[in-house]
Amino acid sequence: MPDMPDENYKIKTNDVTVDYGDKRALHGINLNIQSNQVTSLIGPSGCGKSTFIRCLNRMNDLIMGCHVNGSILIDNTDINLPETDIVELRARIGMVFQKPNPFPKSIYDNVAYGPRIHGLTKNKDDLDHVVTKSLKRAGLWKEVSDRLDASGLSLSGGQQQRLCIARAIAVNPDVLLMDEPCSALDPIATAVIEELINELKERYTIVIVTHSMQQAARLSQKTAYFHLGEMIEFDDTSTIFTNPKHEMTESYITGKIG
């Protein structure tokens, strides 16, 4: 693939380091992520995948004693500048967590919450429309259309995770960060979500953390391999899985590390 001009990268990180107190979790990560693609992050447990993905919407701000250094550019703006509006940033960079975490509110309110607080809709009809659209895109509409007033917690694990995806896309973000979205799900629910991710990448830039090599191979165009806080290798997914340049990558994907 020929080198793309800089402007086509949605996210550019340069020498990102993260410290939890005096423990360094990420050592200088340089990773550029393209629009409308799925980028997977793989690597053994504790290597810093979650830490990295949480830098991209400044979720690490919530953790006491966590310091992020280096530059993270999204649409060529540094998101760590003091004048960044975190609320606006997090609305633009949606996130789906490893464990489904719907609000203990109705299904409708779960999806409507984001649009409401950001004032994205003018009236009730508008909001209804956004909720319906988001649930449809998350592939949940058919299952819940007749019980939007039921609690989000009354859904099954896989349904809850799709509800969380619907909630994230209801605010119409550009980027969707997914931290092991399928780790709590069975193969059928996983397949539904994978299909969904494939559709969503037409509109969004998706970064996904996964422990499943097959999932990374099936879903993503690019894959990054992390090890002990370093990014060892980043390339087209096909290259990583068929012809890795680094032997650590190779031993991980063949199951020798991990």
Next chain:
Amino acid sequence: MTDIKPNIRLKKRYRAEVRFKIYCASALAIGMIILLTLISSITISAIPAFTQINISIDVQLEDDDIQTFKENPTDVSWRTIQKKSIYKMFPEITSRSDKRELNKIVSTGAYLEIEKFYNRNRDLIKQTNKIYVPAADDIDLIIKNLTDRDLPENMRTISDKQLSYLDTMIEEDRIKKSFSWRLFSNGDSREPELAGLKGGIVGTLLTMFVTLIISFPVGVLAAVYLEEIAPKNRLTDIIEVNINNLAAVPSIVYGLLGLAIFLNYMNMPRSAPLVGGIVLALMTLPVIIIATRASLASIPPSIREAAYGVGASQMQVITHHVVPLALPGILTGTIIGIARAAGETAPLLMIGMMAFIVDIPTGITDKATVLPAQVYMWANNPERSFEYLTSAAILVLLVILIVINLLAIILRKKYERRW
């Protein structure tokens, strides 16, 4: 052999579990027995206080009394009218000392009933009216069989003569027993047959109102700041330790503080629910802060992450998600704190709310007392009827506390049931 061993172990374990269950059940039983004994003994001794003995007297206003009543109702000497009416019922009694004894059969406040009657029924001033007035407290006890009338005369507060007058009244069917509404409609009094709890009840409600509107918002906001907003550092640790200590400070210390600051320094009114409420609010604050913090800390971080993740601001995360979810715990803590404050006397002693106050307070700056203070004062009164009244007051206080706790449970259920 190998089969027997696990069998013995299993039996042993079963026995141990049964024993454990028995220990737990007996602990509960002991608690219940103590509680039941307490409540039933209070209830039994409170029963006489809920009825009152009334004596009917025939009242006929004289012409000049009618004249005064028409021109200037406050100038009528109702006491004299009361005496005259009673003497008329026993024309054979002439000596002054006998007359005095006769008059002592009815309450010293009997004239108040006559005054009330004529103020309500102005069209009946010309005719003879049968008016029920409360009996004196010792007569009340005789009729309720709580004093033995066969005791020798020098061991009773009632003379043989008074007893014979009383018997005549009983024969004439002038005695009536009725529910003692004045227990709830009168203020305090030195006379047991006139004393009521309204002053204490209203005083308690006003004081609790002040306590609640100060301690709830301040306590919850302080807890939210400590738990959700403040950085965790040495300073917040020190504050936390001190708040926990404050919860253990003897309540009288808050009274001393109230005396020094609110009365002596800020010149706030003495004996007022305003000051009492503030003092009790100070006492309740640490309880509310601790309960609120515990309740906030129990909200899973994943809810906060979810809200931040869709771009909620910190205030939105707190007000839309964390506090509503923590509300059942917050309410429980608040109501435990308020209920404790409602039963408190020591701090109120220092700011003058433990006082004999007859008037019913109408606002938070009026002089007032509270129910537990009234219980304490009544228990110290020498008249035997106050024994029963004290139990009745305790019962009323218990009922108020039970209502508060019930409210807590209902609120809790309401918010818990949402999902």
